[in-house]
Amino acid sequence: MQNKKFIQVFEYQKLRYDDSGDFRKHHFDAMVKFNELHQNKYFTIIHQGIRFGSYVGVIQIGGLTIEILPKADNNENADKNLWQNVLLNMLKVCKKIQVESISETQLKKRYHSILDVYFELYLSEIERLVKKGLIKKYRKNQSNQNALKGKLLFAQNIQQNLVHKEHFYCEHQVYDKNHLLHHILYKGLLVLKTFVNDSLKDKLNRLLFEFQNIENVNIQKKLFDKIIIDRKNNDYQKAIDIAKIIILNYSPSLNYGNENLLTLLFDMNALWEEYIFRILQKHKTDEIEVSFQNSDKFWENKRIRPDIVLKTKDDIFVIDTKWKIIEANNPSDDDLKQMFVYNLHWKAEKTLLLYPKTNQNDSEFGTFHYDNLGKKCKLGFVDITNQRTIKKSQNVANEIFAKII
Structure with a gap:
């Protein structure tokens, strides 16, 4: 992970690619494709580059992170650390960072990018769940058995066991950790493998080990709608909220050439509006x-x-x-x-x-x-x-x- 590159820009600023610099043509091509798939709303394509608009946040393309910061001053040499903290604070107030545990001390910490905040909080939440003990749930399982167990599935049994009549293809209940909540958390961890920096890599690998028996399934938006938070799994809410942000904003390299792409972008006009409302409501x-x-x-x-x-x-x-x-x-x-x-x-x-x-x-x-x-x-x-x-x-x-x- 030592080869990760980091670029910070302000909203409405231009960024041109240079094959001898950090932002190269293959990064540009991936961003163009991403923007086209979203009705060109995130930025404007210019000659050999990008002009950012009202969307702020972060775009991570393989080993390159581009952070777009808000800015409300006329200083050409504006303090990027300050405006990164302003953005983090607004995201916290507007509950875009879906955890209450982020403190004022954390907000003052120098983060590589705002994605690191989400990554760190996500790993900490899962680590807390692991220490407490991952919950088990009942689920239906269909498989071949040596003895009749649960309900025999006749059609599948004929198809699977025409020769091996000593087997039974059954549907039965299993009580284990291989259920939807853990499928989602595991998928979030797998996405992070491409993007985390060195300081979080060891923690990520330790947590991946805890999920080694969890099935890797395709997680889509509709699966989040199936989750029912109750008294037993209430502790999972924060981790699931962050996992949803990470997974649904991840685009694998299939769509963007050779680069995996993870985006976290916010319309600054909407963010400003909600921020003002929330502080007026609070005070x-x-x-x-x-x-x-x-x-x-x-x-x-x-x-x-x-x-x-x-x-x-x-x-x-x-x-x-x-x-x-x-x-x-x-x-x-x-x-x-x-x-x-x-x-x-x-x-x-x-x-x-x-x-x-x-x-x-x-x-x-x-x-x-x-x-x-x-x-x-x-x-x-x-x-x-x-x-x-x-x-x-x-x-x-x-x-x-x-x-x-």
Whole structure:
């Protein structure tokens, strides 16, 4: 694993291949194929390279890891460590890292990439399950037996034992560890064999040994829907959640030339929207109700959906989040028209367009000139970093509440 390469870029940055560098044409070809299979939504193909868009996260192609980081500042030499931690923090708050055990200390740790966070947490969860004892379950098994056991399957018995009449092809129950939960965890471990770094390799091999008698089956999305979490297997929830992320985002080399590909990509606009909602929900007072992605009929079969709606005893406020850098007091016409509709439809006196802050100041509330209704909208800017650290979510939430209420 010593030959693994690592490239960090920011959203909307360009990356061109060079056969003498880390990013080569076969990596580029694999990314093009992957992007085409997903309606070209993740990035734009340019001459001999890629221009990233609003999706952040990580793409691992064989021995190359490309991490795409968010950035909300104008500094060309922005601190990549800081923005990696910002992304990790947002993923934690939005429960995209589906474990509660990740601590502030872990967030400050220097990870090779955000995939390493998932890998480390996954292996730690499985190690915990192994130490506690992997559970057994009843399952149906069909096989040839030397004695009649369970139910005889007549058609299969004739087909299998036309010559060997001393055998019986039966269906019977077996009580062991070779069941769906362990099939999924084992498949996740097998995927990691291609991608983990040296520091996790020994732990991975130890866990693979514990699963040596587990069947290697093809795991698809529909199998996750069959899992029923109950009192007996509740401890498996966290590991299964991470396994689902790893397995469903893995593309074997069959589709991408000679390279296995693992992706973990998030739309930064959606992530920003959910992050703001979750911190407002967490730090609101009892007098404020915060709701997310309200949806109502708008025209024919079309619906209208503001990001966040705040309600107090007397007033309604709408917040629409935008992950983009704009100049203060200069919103787009489309954004303002959108907010005007929210004002009317939700009977809100005030609405807020909320952007990440670089060096802008909030605008004053501007009034929409329509029937003297007094509907107002302002531009607000919030910084989620504090110099070289992540700003506390309590402080971010308080700043946002102060802008509108």
